[in-house]
Amino acid sequence: MLRVPPPDFEVPYSALAFPPGTVPRSGVLTFSVDDLAHALIVTGRAPGDRLSYGAASVWEWLHRASLIPAYLRRTYRAELVRSDLALSLDRSESAALSYTLGQAITGIFCQKLLSVTHLMHIDRYASEYRVGFGNTRKRSDLFGLAPAGWVVAEAKGRAGAMDLKLRRQLEAQKRSVVSIDGEKPWVALGCVASFPVRGAGMRIDAVDPEEEEIEPISLDAVTRDRFALAYYLPFLRVLDFGGAVNADLRVNDFNETFVATDIANFGLRLALPRALVARLRGALAGELTGLHDSVHATLDDVHSRELQVFPDGTRVETDWQSALAVGEL
Helix, strand or coil, rough: ECCCCCCCCEEEEEECCCCCCCCCCEEEEEEEEEHHHHHHHHCCCCCCHHHHHHHHHHHHHHHCHHHHHHEEEECCCCCCCCHHHHHHHHHHHHHHEEEEEEHHHHHHHHHHHHHCEEEEHHHHHHHHHHCCCCCCCCCEECCCCCCCCCEEEEEEEEEECCCHHHHEEEEHHCCCEEEEEECCCCEEEEEEEEEECCCCCCCCEHHHHCCCCCCEEEECCCCCHHHHHHHHHHHHHHHHCCCEEECCCCCCCCHHHEEEEEEEEEEEEEEEEHHHHHHHHHHHHHCCCCCHHHHHHHHHHHHHHHCCCCCCCCCEECCCCCHHHCCCC
């Protein structure tokens, strides 16, 4: 018999060595399936360059998003567990799933607990602008902006428990970036999403020690304007892919305020503020200067009207409730 799961996942976490007052040492990270789908858009490595990749980058995101109904379940105790299909994967398939989950969960951790409004994969920025960041392979995965400054994150996923070797690896990689746009990162963390017990729920371990990597790199080629454009490009590609049609998203003035697309066969819907879409398309046409400030002005307007959107102003909706239900234990 199936029972309707709670509306949100609840995943326990521990946070070690963060600056005082930044993150509680332990707690429960609460997030929805829509949060997870949104995180899979922003943390993926696939570039948003339509001229080079066409619709392939959108299909790549849809592939990642479809991992949720295929491989994840939410118990009636709100645990995030793996489906029977996920437990049957071979080692390489399981590693790929763990990698993707680690990226997305790190994104949610940064959003919920560090107030990061925009976070993306460093490689996606580098691909968009053909920027090289040195030869080190110990570069962190993700970087983004919070009100207090830049955040750098190294993300890991494990089908088993986190061990001491992995923690040491995290400590090295997460301090590999020492400056972004001339500024020292406010926080640089390592985050692991793991399943310590087969068949049981996920847990999260995050660490922020002060030690720096012996071969640090600087991301001073980054600018806030270019960062903003690279961040939103995957959303524009999904809108283009889906036809960019008006849709009623059950909020009073979404029709006038938002552009939306419904990828019905996947149970996914995505929306962006019309003003933001217009400004981003202007940036693509060469009007890049001032984009960061324009984005935040639009976000201030959207949030002031208490529209139900993510901190970055986007909306991602899924229709996977029945797919995430598990049989009664």
